[in-house]
Amino acid sequence: MDKKNITIKEVAEYANVSQATVSRVINGQSSVKEANLVKVHEAIAKLGYTPNPAAKALATSRSNSIGMLVGSLDGPFYGPLMHAAEDEIYKLGLHLIVTSGQDSEQKELESLHFLRAKQVEGVIVHADRITDEALRNLSNDFKHFVLLNRHIPELENHCLYLDNELGGYLATKHLLDFGHKAIGCITGPMNKHDARDRLLGYIRALAEHGVSYDPNLTIEGRFDHFDNFDKAKTLLERAPDITAVFCQNDNIALAVYDACYELGRTVGKDISIVGFDNDFMSRHMRPRLTTVGFPISEMGKIAGKMIIDQVKGQDRVTNQKLMPTLEVHDSVARIG
Known part of the structure; x- marks a missing residue:
């Protein structure tokens, strides 16, 4: 038997249970008798069945991913920001889906609608064109929400920004x-x-x-x-x-x-x-x-931690304002 093409139906037949029971086991639901739970796990191990991630996400209404909207996918700012956020998110076994607004309000809105359709667990938003009012409304479309480099009083605990x-x-x-x-x-x-x-x-x-x-x-x-x-x-x-x-x-x-x-x-x-x-x-x-x-990488890291804390139900108020520092080198001469 080709293990790459094993289906839920074949697992169910091997374990002598219904396909619905196999689905509940795969998705971690607790309403499965212990005897059936053992049989399904034995069947999965014997047949080498691997759940399809997309199907599992559909069944659980979860995508196992975090969305991120940035202004651009290149450059010395957004690259480190995305990388640091992804490092934190991956620690929880989630994946980062990134899209860009390309300096367009319409594209920023389309990107957020796209991420909402993907049923992401939460979203990290760096938006320049969307209005404060629109962001307040959009924040309600996502279970978890972090806003970067903007301060909106009504979203105080979800904002992370530089002074x-x-x-x-x-x-x-x-x-x-x-x-x-x-x-x-x-x-x-x-x-x-x-x-x-x-x-x-x-x-x-x-x-x-x-x-x-x-x-x-x-x-x-x-x-x-x-x-x-x-x-x-x-x-x-x-x-x-x-x-x-x-x-x-x-x-x-x-x-x-x-x-x-x-x-x-x-x-x-x-x-x-x-x-x-x-x-x-x-x-x-x-x-x-x-x-x-x-502190671009620090902002990405903190944003990743903030969204993960929200996903884990540990959302807490912290100091969300980052402080800039002056890095003095050789490009300024004293005059007068």
Whole structure:
């Protein structure tokens, strides 16, 4: 007999029980007589029957998986985030199903509907475009729910986020402390919460040091690589007196390095740069980039633990706000 094609029917016939009894045994239901339980397990072992995971999920209304929505499936941010979350989830014997919103509200919504249809045990959500109201409503569609990098008061115990405003403040304050006043800022997309919060931190640090916010020194960039080089050149040519630039992530900082080289400005000497994220790429930039540390892997790990705690019925209130740190290297020069 081909063990690869053993069916529930054959197990039932071998054990001399009904197919419904075999199904209940496979799905761990307790309403099976001990004698029949023994016979079914003996039949499974003898025949080499392996339950079909999809069929088992359908029978139990469980998928043995956790869903995760992220902005993109590549890049130095989402890769470590997904990897760390998956490591924690796998410890409980569950699998991670990942989908991306691709910077589109429609795709984010479609992704969450897809995960709901897959009957995932819970979902970890990193969404930029879906409104707070929609997320509050969508959270009720899932048994377990964790929201990343967003803070919605009504979902307080399900939010895990970085203090992005503090990160923007630390970056700008460092430049101010080194004597800079004409400080440019290249933001991420302003439809993203973290970009807006980092800009608020930049503005707060300027105000505390008596420096007026000048919109002419700010330009909107992107968190990925696309178009940042042109935006950096535009800013530096539009405001040639800039002595420093706060870049809202390290991708942007890399583009500014390139623009400075083309414009004949030396990073760490006649122009200073601070990035954000402290991703693996920044460690290979020369001069070494001073950057705000974002504990990306830690966020993924905590998110995995949070969703697992919920699945296990051990959901508990913890400190869900992560703190950024300033990683000082060689890209900032003292002036004045």
